Amino acid sequence: EVNLDNLEHNFLCIKSRLRPGTKVLVTVKADAYGHGIVPVSRRLAESGVDYLGVASIDEGIKLRKARIKTPILVLGVVLKSDIDSIFSFALTPTVCDYSLAAALDRKAAILKKKVRLHIKVDTGMGRIGVSRHEALALAARVSRLKSTVIEGIFTHFPFADENRIFTLQQIRSFCRLVDDLKKNGIDIPLVHTANSIGLIDYRDSHFSMVRPG
């Protein structure tokens, strides 16, 4: 039995503890961790969630077919063969390399639309992402694409629950990247790193959006 009132209560608790203006993306991958991706996402949308995070294009399509209109970020790797679906189902892609960004930009130009994407950065032993030292150069290149908006930039902390020193290093390294982006005039509204443990245990990890599961 899944109690959606409890889900909403938990979501509102999270919101009430954030600095004003911080947005919330709830990660609903893997069928919302087995709780049912459609009913969970629908209730979160009604409760005012800012973003939903899915692992795959297929999960995003499932939400759109259920008429959920909330922005959806595909956290996993997007392939060039997924580009048509990104546009037809209004999903936000994650990008880790220039060639995918350029392909998305070309398609956006053909459709006379803008593509809003998020850049994933690997700040240490991540599974996917542009490496930390190449991230600024990638963001600068992507920011010059005419039909592209870099809406977000993010990283993931795989060891937030077991290695505090490593996680604090990741946060510091990501902070320096955010400063460098600003100094270079690259303004990215959604900066996000915190999974559930980051959200609870690492206040400096909140940036402008949090990403609990």
Ligand SMILES: *Cc1c(COP(=O)(O)O)cnc(C)c1O
């Ligand atoms: C799964 C996932 C989350 C949420 O993780 P929890 O530990 O369940 O809070 C956040 N971000 C990304 C990229 C994820 O893959």
